[in-house]
Amino acid sequence: MFGLIGHSTSFDDAKEKAKGLGYEHIAKGDLDVWCSAPPQLVEHVNVVSAIGKRIEGAYIDSCFVPEMLGRFKTARRKVLNAMELAQKKGINITALGGFTSIIFENFNLLQNKQVRNTTLEWESFTTGNTHTAWVICRQLEINAPLIGIDLRKARVAVVGATGDIGSAVCRWLSERTGVAELLLVARQQKPLQDLQKDLGGGQILNLEEALPQADAIIWVASLPKTLEIDRSTLKNPCLMIDGGYPKNLDSKFNGSGIHVLKGGIVEFFTDIGWNMMELAAMDKPQRQMFACFAEAMLLEFEECHTNFSWGRNNITLQKMDFIGEASVRHGFSVLGLNEASLQAAIA
CATH class of the missing domain: 3.40.50.720 (NAD(P)-binding Rossmann-like Domain)
Known part of the structure; x- marks a missing residue:
């Protein structure tokens, strides 16, 4: 199973999404309420590639919004909690999308491997930067x-x-x-x-x-x-x-x-049948997605469960070749x- 960790583009968008999912008590809360809200696994999806490979995935909303960027401890906690949830759900490879990847790198969350009683397994996460x-x-x-x-x-x-x-x-x-x-x-x-x-x-x-x-x-x-x-x-x-x-x-x-x-946006060859990209204001939300998200899907298609994009300046031309060839083979176009x-x- 692949996983995607994302977030809404603004606090207002997040409240609308929460309302649509039935989380009225969170939707009506102020930013302080949202700062304490736990991550939510909001969607499961099945995807079949252009060569017929079938995989299952899950989207986790970190309940982070850009308005929280100035709150270091909150931003840090949001990302780590979402990663913990992905690991507890048994997801093989999870992509950090949007600001979650930026927070992870800029706040050096590699120093925070322990989240409560969970030891995060770094090999199960990728920033998606190689595909991007x-x-x-x-x-x-x-x-x-x-x-x-x-x-x-x-x-x-x-x-x-x-x-x-x-x-x-x-x-x-x-x-x-x-x-x-x-x-x-x-x-x-x-x-x-x-x-x-x-x-x-x-x-x-x-x-x-x-x-x-x-x-x-x-x-x-x-x-x-x-x-x-x-x-x-x-x-x-x-x-x-x-x-x-x-x-x-x-x-x-x-x-x-x-x-x-x-x-850094790709389009899949057919509709996927998910709702998650509605949050990202894609022109074709059933097919288009950030390339970092697609990297997790590609690694699952290829059964390559590793932190493929990890750390700074570790992207090689050989890795770009591998992920690019997989992208084309499984039905993505730029x-x-x-x-x-x-x-x-x-x-």
Whole structure:
């Protein structure tokens, strides 16, 4: 069995979901009530892959909402409690989705293996970052040519280049895609210099320097709310892949010649018959999902019950090959630009 640990996109959405599930006492509570609410296994699902492999899965709502991010102890407890519930339910491999993965890494929850009387088995959990990195790279490779960008001549900026996903994307684009030049953007200089050395190339720039030079921009860092960018300084055409969470580039950049694509999202070949992706505001919630969630499904399809994506900078090209081949084989495709964007590019 595979498991998915997720959460609502906002407190208001969470209350609506709780009401729909019949948890009226929680739905009517304030944020303090929600802070003490335990995780809930809210849905079971059966999935059959494109090659006929059948698996069973479960969705666990951590009862975390983004409004809790400022409460360290609460955020930490929410993620660990959800992981404990997944393990107690006997789930073979569980993906940490949305902010649960970010909380796990940034708050270094590896130091908290004991949850009450349960010792968490790390090998039963995955961040899903390997599949996410592979999907983002394929989104660039497939969609850039459709709007007239030749990647062999293109400059590609990776914002958040030193993170787990960002560094994997950089390695793939450098060694497999063969982009003309990588523009490396991150907050800390030392990790950037280490990455540049590891790649054997790439130009280190700050955000303001990189954006006007880039034919394509991959965002794998959260976009600061206060960031203001003059869209007239960007190239035309310019492909932006929003690989951060939450996805909010549309409101900042979408416009003439600028094509914004939701990064790290895949679409299954047929309807799944679940409700869980309604929370994530997917265009096709019966088929589309975050690539990190799909990684748990793929590992279950492949009977590979291991913490496939775990820790920082452990994603190899070989792991990306494995999960990418499995993704295609079992019926997933990467999300592409919509028809309106493609028509605008042609015009």
